[in-house]
Amino acid sequence: PLGGRFGDLVGHRRAFLAGVAGFALCSAAAALAQDFPLLVALRVAQAVAGGTMGPNAAALLRTATVSETRGRAFGWFGTGMGLAAAVGPPLGGLLVASAGWRTIFVVNLPLAAIAFLFALWAIERDAPRERRPRFDTVGAAGTTFGLGCFVATLFLIPRSAFAAVALGVAFVVVGFAVVRRERRVDDPFLEVGLFRRRAYAAATATIFLHNLCMYSLLLLVPVLVERRLDLSASGAGAVVAALSLAMMAGSPAGGTMSDRRGRRFPVVVGSVAIAAGLAALLAIVGAPSTASVAAGLAVVGLGVGVAGASLQATAVEAAPHELAGAAAGLFMTARYAGGIAAAGLTAAAADSGAFRASVAALLGASLLSLLSASGLAGGVRPYVKPEEVEAL
8 A cells, every 4th residue: 555655656657766776775785694684674674665666557557458358458468467476486496495595685676677668668747736645654654553553463363362452453543544534634645535436445344354365375275285185395386387377278268258248247256166176175075186186276266367357346346547556556455455354264274274264264355355256347338437538
């Protein structure tokens, strides 16, 4: 949310370029780090830069496209993210094994330079504004603290019930105070009105549930197959790759489907596929085989990919242009919260060996995503806005 709101204030192009440059500088410093605390601090700074790039990239993509092609554009956007996620870990492992851990930071430098120069050339300058809103420091601090309590609660539920309850109460109290305050200020950091829009709330809830399912499987299945099938770490990684590859394949198809059938249809199809894949995994979790696990993961990955473009497009379309960064930032926060909840769930499952119960819980989450997906807008081309007519 901080990175997205920063882009709304200074311009999405400027914020994106600042994020790329900051990530490169942090990478260079991390490659030279001489102690572990400094390395951790630089990794946090990298995360801030990455959190600035992500929502502003989505906002820029919204500006560069019209409704009739936006789903397809976000479909390829998702494929690019999936490809990076699939290539990054094995590339990092290869670099660490062959040349040491510092090279995983050095490799970022040429990639960041290419991205920065290409963005500088390809992306139009930010349009001037008649009035630049003020940055709501109190709202930003309160929102950040509240979200920190929320994600910590998700992570601690299977680890410490007392700590989870305490942080959950803090989240509710702080959240109520922040929402009450933000509804009264002129330039709020947290755009509470976004969640009064049914489509935006539905997209945010659905991406949380989908990412909970996806990241839980990415973390849980390697442990499962190593214990039950006696596979090596590389063998487990090859099995899990079925999910990433299917997600990459499904994302462009889901984007095209979104433009032709409306935003709701591919999300419902994707949610059904996720539920079907999890049901298949639940059926074989007691006596898995390499092929059956890979097949179940592929179905789940296909569902996540098909739904992703519509969810991302809905999130940025729900807000006016001047709030597109904030909308994308909150949407991405929901995505990351799903991953953090997955880390807590899978850690508890790996400790206790309760794989069947964990997969059953994920199946329940996928069925909930069917319910939340019903809040998205249906019909063909429901998002054309007056300001886009001339562009069309």
